[in-house]
Amino acid sequence: MNKDYLLEVNNLQVTFKTNNTEVHAVRGVNFQLKEKETLAIVGESGSGKSVTAQSIIKLISEPPGKINNGSIFYKGEDLLTKPERYFSSIRGKEISMIFQDPMSSLNPTLKIGRQIAETIIRHEKVNKETAYKRTIELLKLVGIPNPEKRIDQYPYEFSGGMRQRVMIAIALSCNPKILIADEPTTALDVTIQAQIIELLNDLQQKLNMSTIIITHDLGVVANMAHRVVVMYGGKVAETGTVDEIFYQPKHPYTWGLLSSIPKLDSKEKKLIAIDGSPPNLANPPKGCPFAPRCPYAMKVCIEQSPGIVSSSDTQKTACWLLDEQAPITDTPETARIEG
Structure with a gap:
């Protein structure tokens, strides 16, 4: 404690x-x-x-x-x-x-x-x-x-x-x-x-x-x-301050949530939804619970649950994309919010 x-x-x-x-x-x-x-x-x-x-x-x-x-x-x-x-x-x-x-x-x-x-x-x-x-x-x-x-x-x-x-x-x-x-x-x-x-x-x-x-x-x-815990499939996907979650999100699920927010300055008429359905927690996946819906999922995401990676003293993310061996993936434009 x-x-x-x-x-x-x-x-x-x-x-x-x-x-x-x-x-x-x-x-x-x-x-x-x-x-x-x-x-x-x-x-x-x-x-x-x-x-x-x-x-x-x-x-x-x-x-x-x-x-x-x-x-x-x-x-x-x-x-x-x-x-x-x-x-x-x-x-x-x-x-x-x-x-x-x-x-x-x-x-x-x-x-x-x-x-x-x-x-x-x-x-x-x-x-x-x-x-x-x-x-x-x-x-x-x-x-x-x-x-x-x-x-x-x-x-x-x-x-x-x-x-x-x-x-x-x-x-x-x-x-x-x-x-x-x-x-x-x-x-x-x-x-x-x-x-x-x-x-x-x-x-x-x-x-x-x-x-x-x-x-x-x-x-x-x-x-x-002040701070945010993002949950998915019974697990914590990401935690951070409000500024970190809104302006520097690291997890694809957080990107999906942010992309689905209506923006007043956007010319897009259609909101971007997260494809697929939440996992069946009666038979939970052994890997990342978001992997079946994630457009950036790799083989390891399906097979093994990711560890926690700290991006700062306050921001922690459970995602294989943050592994040093993963391909570099930037936050999509749709999930970016200008500070």
Whole structure:
């Protein structure tokens, strides 16, 4: 455990058993989170982003899920060695999570005020009156108007953006050290997405939290994160600062993600998609998981998993193209973003 990090995930491996099939959802993931830092975990659906995040606070249902290997250090202690009652005490208090769909995450039969206050009463050991005062303060903090009235309303009386703000209020109710936001803007229109991003940025600075953003949207990453973890096929393909990932990407999968971003100054009318489909993690490839879709793949990419190559103190990439014996391959024009 490195004392420079608030959270450190090492060689995390998670599987799910369904009937006679074992799905290797997360395969040796490593990353770190510093205090007051925003880390983005990026990748398409099925890359292992959400499973990795849920593993941090042991929200993986066992069975069918199982954390097979690895360590998750928080404040110097390995969370994976702790009993379930320990996680009940830190979920929401030390490490909190905003889930993807606010409508399905909120209880439709309970008033908003009660859903927020319950978390405060449970972890802060305060009376109902104090909890409701704190609830009104939280609703104000996340930008919900007339909170004194809103606490007595049900989730269906809130718009999608307002429900997401309620979810953020619940997650912040006990002043967590780490906030995990799983696709916090996915179901929202572009205008509301921008408001939620701005809100999370403001709250991160006001409350001095560390934040993990799970997303497939590189636009969210550009506006929020300090560092980025790019995942594919249950593995980490590349890590680096936002500037390194956007302006000096090294992995072909990162190139593909960047090439698919609409550019205002581009004359191309058609977006460039990544051909092919994600790997079947019930039978994961022995080589690089991106090799079947990679236009630069070599024989070794199919046969052997690449090692980690450091391009700087902060940028690390798992790709055979960075091997000294590989042919020189430059970042394609479509993936280049001018600084």
